[in-house]
Amino acid sequence: MRKLALLTNKLGFIGIFLKVIIIMLNKLSKWLRTASLEIKYQCHIHPDAQILYTDAKRFSLAEGVFIGANTILICADDEKGEWGVSHLSIGKGTSIGEMNNIRAGGGTIRIGEKCILAQHISIVAANHLIAPGEFMIDQAWDTTKNFIVIEDDVWIGSGVQIMPGVTIGKGAVIGAGSVVTKDVEPNSIVVGSPAKLVRMR
Numbered sequence: 001m002r003k004l005a006l007l008t009n010k011l012g013f014i015g016i017f018l019k020v021i022i023i024m025l026n027k028l029s030k031w032l033r034t035a036s037l038e039i040k041y042q043c044h045i046h047p048d049a050q051i052l053y054t055d056a057k058r059f060s061l062a063e064g065v066f067i068g069a070n071t072i073l074i075c076a077d078d079e080k081g082e083w084g085v086s087h088l089s090i091g092k093g094t095s096i097g098e099m100n101n102i103r104a105g106g107g108t109i110r111i112g113e114k115c116i117l118a119q120h121i122s123i124v125a126a127n128h129l130i131a132p133g134e135f136m137i138d139q140a141w142d143t144t145k146n147f148i149v150i151e152d153d154v155w156i157g158s159g160v161q162i163m164p165g166v167t168i169g170k171g172a173v174i175g176a177g178s179v180v181t182k183d184v185e186p187n188s189i190v191v192g193s194p195a196k197l198v199r200m201r
Contacts, residue, residue: 091112125147180195
């Protein structure tokens with residue numbers, strides 16, 4: 001898409017006309033894709049949500065999932081790293097609010113049943129490698145700590161960031177604005193940056 005955008009920029013008024021056509025085709029394609037996913041998985045996906053995956057076998061939504069407006073779900077392999085390692089699954093009845101960023105690039109994200117995810121949450125399965133001597137953007141994703149597991153009945157507040165390699169136990173509550181850097185015990189309430197135990201439910 002970047003190369004196409006650069007090409008149309010060079011074409012002047014013809015490029016503008018082509019951009020309008022491309023935008024319209026993209027919107028139609030996105031609407032049809034969203035509608036087919038809703039039928040396939042028996043769930044609700046807001047038309048302004050973005051869902052991208054490279055292999056449908058490694059992406060799944062369970063019945064009754066809700067995905068809010070402007071949320072991004074990505075399950076894509078790393079062209080510079082290992083292929084076939086990205087998986088994303090969301091359990092039955094889970095509600096994912098608006099403007100969330102959930103990226104299973106180069107790793108696995110599993111979200112359980114009946115979870116509540118508020119807004120502006122970032123869940124990213126893997127980090128870039130940072131070896132010196134080459135640009136970080138050109139390096140593969142780190143596959144040594146490339147998973148996030150969120151068990152059933154978890155409530156995640158607004159603005160939370162969940163780092164790679166974390167498991168959040170069943171029934172846990174993550175307070176708004178928290179940064180989760182290590183495992184969270186079942187039925188615990190954690191808050192802060194880094195998130196720490198406040199009390200048990």
